[in-house]
Amino acid sequence: MKAVHFGAGNIGRGFVGLLLHDAGYEVVFADVNAELIDALNRAPSYQVHEVGDGGGVRTVTGYRAINSASSENELIAEIQTADVVTTAVGPNILRFVAPVIARALALRDSGLPPLVVMACENAINATDLLKTEVQSSVGPDEWEAIAPRAIFANTAVDRIVPGQDPAAGIDVTVETFYEWVIESPPFGDARPEIPGATFVDALGPYIERKLFTVNTGHATAAYYGFAAGIDRISDALAAPRVADAVRAVLEETSALLVAKHGIDPDVQRVYREKILGRFANPHLPDTVQRVGRQPLRKLSRNERFIGPAAELAERGIPRTALLDAVGTALRFDVADDEQSVEMRSLLVELDAPAFVERVTGLAPGHPLFSELVAVVSTSRA
Numbered sequence: 001m002k003a004v005h006f007g008a009g010n011i012g013r014g015f016v017g018l019l020l021h022d023a024g025y026e027v028v029f030a031d032v033n034a035e036l037i038d039a040l041n042r043a044p045s046y047q048v049h050e051v052g053d054g055g056g057v058r059t060v061t062g063y064r065a066i067n068s069a070s071s072e073n074e075l076i077a078e079i080q081t082a083d084v085v086t087t088a089v090g091p092n093i094l095r096f097v098a099p100v101i102a103r104a105l106a107l108r109d110s111g112l113p114p115l116v117v118m119a120c121e122n123a124i125n126a127t128d129l130l131k132t133e134v135q136s137s138v139g140p141d142e143w144e145a146i147a148p149r150a151i152f153a154n155t156a157v158d159r160i161v162p163g164q165d166p167a168a169g170i171d172v173t174v175e176t177f178y179e180w181v182i183e184s185p186p187f188g189d190a191r192p193e194i195p196g197a198t199f200v201d202a203l204g205p206y207i208e209r210k211l212f213t214v215n216t217g218h219a220t221a222a223y224y225g226f227a228a229g230i231d232r233i234s235d236a237l238a239a240p241r242v243a244d245a246v247r248a249v250l251e252e253t254s255a256l257l258v259a260k261h262g263i264d265p266d267v268q269r270v271y272r273e274k275i276l277g278r279f280a281n282p283h284l285p286d287t288v289q290r291v292g293r294q295p296l297r298k299l300s301r302n303e304r305f306i307g308p309a310a311e312l313a314e315r316g317i318p319r320t321a322l323l324d325a326v327g328t329a330l331r332f333d334v335a336d337d338e339q340s341v342e343m344r345s346l347l348v349e350l351d352a353p354a355f356v357e358r359v360t361g362l363a364p365g366h367p368l369f370s371e372l373v374a375v376v377s378t379s380r381a
């Protein structure tokens, strides 16, 4: 079995690549980072250091790596005969990998089983987005021809993989916890064999619970930690002001998850507490800069703050803590984060309603709109 994985970064090496390797796949990493590709190809194996309770060291062997920027034809040939394609490149990058997948599907022998395509990104229905990008990279006739050659399945991925020490080379440090949830309906009776993954009939509740608990809470810790001048996420969680803010947003998103998906409040409370423990893991060298990265993506319409806050507003349920967290996110100011720099410019260039429309994608008639305008106005005062 062969899997081609786009993005040999933190999640690629420390999570998806590891689980595919453990499932018996030969993993072919594809990345635009030439140095990383060369380093992977030079080494016969790399290690994944799982830190925290029950930690240990795992070894990944039998992989190959291809520079997707300079060796596109080689990559297309690999995908043509692969069983699985996964991505962990960031939701905004999916449009760049889509044309390569389309070209490989066009060349794929129609006698082969369909190629399983799964985007492993922090976004709701990222694989649907990838599928749309694959479709729009070809004409309607070609899409009709290649669509039966692939199965697109949405997934939710959860494992904290912090920025890595450059001295570690290609080895990766990760938390011990992981969860990879995959929707099963697209597969019918022919699911891929991935023992580390969980297949579910309906992914919606899982991905929303993950994004609106793990990611909302983590990003809140990052933005409050940054505002308090704290560097490490575990230190941020130790500051009462930050921990209180995180707990408060998670109370609000939990109220939504309970109301919307019928999740048992006690089960959600246990899930929340476990996550707070994961954030506070002192063995994980994670920073507020990494976890807060790309604030414009995180403040967009269906993401971890505006997504739940908008639905809470629509249902008339409190969302004060989420609004406060948005206000704190607006203070994120990291010179080498392009979106942080752009956010700072937009805050100067646009008036508050225009900023809210542009960044959050909400229209003026939405019940959350005027509340966000007030938050932005305060942050500019």
Ligand SMILES: NC(=O)C1=CN([C@@H]2O[C@H](COP(=O)(O)OP(=O)(O)OC[C@H]3O[C@@H](n4cnc5c(N)ncnc54)[C@H](O)[C@@H]3O)[C@@H](O)[C@H]2O)C=CC1
Pocket: 006, 007, 008, 009, 010, 011, 012, 030, 031, 032, 033, 036, 068, 088, 089, 090, 091, 093, 096, 097, 120, 121, 122, 157, 158, 159, 160, 161, 162
């Ligand atoms: N790090 C984490 O704890 C988690 C990350 N995620 C998600 O996983 C995705 C990747 O995140 P990380 O691994 O942390 O980022 P990362 O920055 O460590 O890795 C991304 C990799 O993608 C590569 N890349 C960029 N453009 C590419 C292209 N056109 N073709 C091929 N490769 C390309 C980069 O060179 C980099 O090696 C994101 O969507 C993130 O939200 C999800 C759960 C946890």
Ligand SMILES: O=P(O)(O)OC[C@H]1O[C@](O)(CO)[C@@H](O)[C@@H]1O
Pocket: 122, 157, 158, 159, 160, 161, 214, 215, 218, 219, 290, 291, 292, 293
């Ligand atoms: O690119 P993003 O969305 O910041 O992804 C990283 C996030 O995902 C997580 O791993 C949670 O699964 C956290 O480490 C972090 O908050």
